[in-house]
Amino acid sequence: MSSISSLERFLATSRTSLHLKVFDRLSAADVVRLSKTSTLIRDALKIYKERKWNIDEFLACWFEDGQSFRATMALAGAVISGSQALRFMDRLGPAPRSDLDVVTRVGGVLALARYIESQGYKRVERPAQPGDKYPLITDVLSMTSSSRFCSGGGRDGIVEIFDFERPTWGVLNQFTPTLKVQIIAVTQNPVHHLIYTPTTPVRIGFRSYCKLANLWFLVQPTALVMNYLSHKEAVSIFPRATFLEKTAYPSSRPNLGSEWDSAWKIKYKRRGYRVVTDNSAPSLVLGERHSKDGQCWIIPFSKSQRAVTAREEARSQYKEGSDAKEAFELSLLHEKGKGDKVRYRLGVFEPEVWGYLYPWYILQ
Numbered sequence: 001m002s003s004i005s006s007l008e009r010f011l012a013t014s015r016t017s018l019h020l021k022v023f024d025r026l027s028a029a030d031v032v033r034l035s036k037t038s039t040l041i042r043d044a045l046k047i048y049k050e051r052k053w054n055i056d057e058f059l060a061c062w063f064e065d066g067q068s069f070r071a072t073m074a075l076a077g078a079v080i081s082g083s084q085a086l087r088f089m090d091r092l093g094p095a096p097r098s099d100l101d102v103v104t105r106v107g108g109v110l111a112l113a114r115y116i117e118s119q120g121y122k123r124v125e126r127p128a129q130p131g132d133k134y135p136l137i138t139d140v141l142s143m144t145s146s147s148r149f150c151s152g153g154g155r156d157g158i159v160e161i162f163d164f165e166r167p168t169w170g171v172l173n174q175f176t177p178t179l180k181v182q183i184i185a186v187t188q189n190p191v192h193h194l195i196y197t198p199t200t201p202v203r204i205g206f207r208s209y210c211k212l213a214n215l216w217f218l219v220q221p222t223a224l225v226m227n228y229l230s231h232k233e234a235v236s237i238f239p240r241a242t243f244l245e246k247t248a249y250p251s252s253r254p255n256l257g258s259e260w261d262s263a264w265k266i267k268y269k270r271r272g273y274r275v276v277t278d279n280s281a282p283s284l285v286l287g288e289r290h291s292k293d294g295q296c297w298i299i300p301f302s303k304s305q306r307a308v309t310a311r312e313e314a315r316s317q318y319k320e321g322s323d324a325k326e327a328f329e330l331s332l333l334h335e336k337g338k339g340d341k342v343r344y345r346l347g348v349f350e351p352e353v354w355g356y357l358y359p360w361y362i363l364q
Helices: 006-013 016-024 028-034 039-052 055-059 066-076 082-089 106-118 137-143 170-174 190-196 239-244 265-269 303-307 310-315 351-357
Strands: 079-081 100-105 158-167 178-186 200-208 211-219 227-229 233-236 287-290 297-300 327-336 342-349
Touching: 006 016, 006 039, 016 039, 028 039, 028 239, 055 066, 066 100, 066 106, 066 310, 079 082, 079 190, 082 100, 082 227, 082 233, 082 239, 100 106, 100 190, 106 158, 106 178, 190 227, 233 239, 327 351
Parallel strands: 100 178
Antiparallel strands: 079 100, 079 227, 158 178, 200 211, 227 233, 233 297, 287 327, 327 342
16 A cells, blocks of 8 residues: 555545645645645645635625626626636635626627626616616617727727626625626627737726725736636636736737836736836747647636536527637737836737738747
């Protein structure tokens, strides 16, 4: 009989609550590696993963039934992005004060809006009219004929943003008086949008003359925001930089310019992330990639958590949805910064376009 390690002996003889505390001290990468060492450790980590990356428990902050919301996401071909997706993958609880950002194409807006309103949320811009069965129908239909839709959503790829709020009660009321859900309508597959134009609408509150004001703006694209939660899995495009190195690399085709020095970076710096523009050799794999390749980190939700979404996924007009393997070419671009300094940024290009503009053999 082969001997077992000290860790295996500890797992076999101690309480599950102690296991969780030990695994919490490991990085997410170490948790994944450790699960491949033995059957006993793998079984213990399976319990840990189901508790720490429980999507329905995470979504319970905004919805009573997380599974039914994910079923609606499957029907709409939607994904969750932004800081909440980042927190989920980083084993942190939801942040009630921050919006839940849901990205979908125009055809998925109505299904999501109807579900969100059924959960007690009200649209912020325009209160529902009495007897109006579909409060958003006019807005949704008008989007497809707008100049922003015809131009592919403009520079940021976003056609329209719909905000919903509802008052909190119970324990949540200690953190924030309202919960906020945001539907972001885009013209492309949401995963394609997050990779190529990963701008995130951010609302910042500031006090001026004793009055609280809200300021909306778009966060400059970075590798830090390329994470998403679909109805059946969580995906990070740049997991090493995001979760191990806590580093944000700017991702932009145009030059960074003066906008890169804006105040939004404070939000991420406060959370312990570094925003880097002076690294000429980032720890990223350049070249051809896709959204489900070996460089990504994928957390599949348990089968019991996925079963309820299967029927709506089959009904969806966006059957490829988050399953699509979005291909892209990742390159490192540079520009002149202040003085003699050089600033670096990531360039995300369509594979065919980048091959035409800058053949890879030139870089070899």
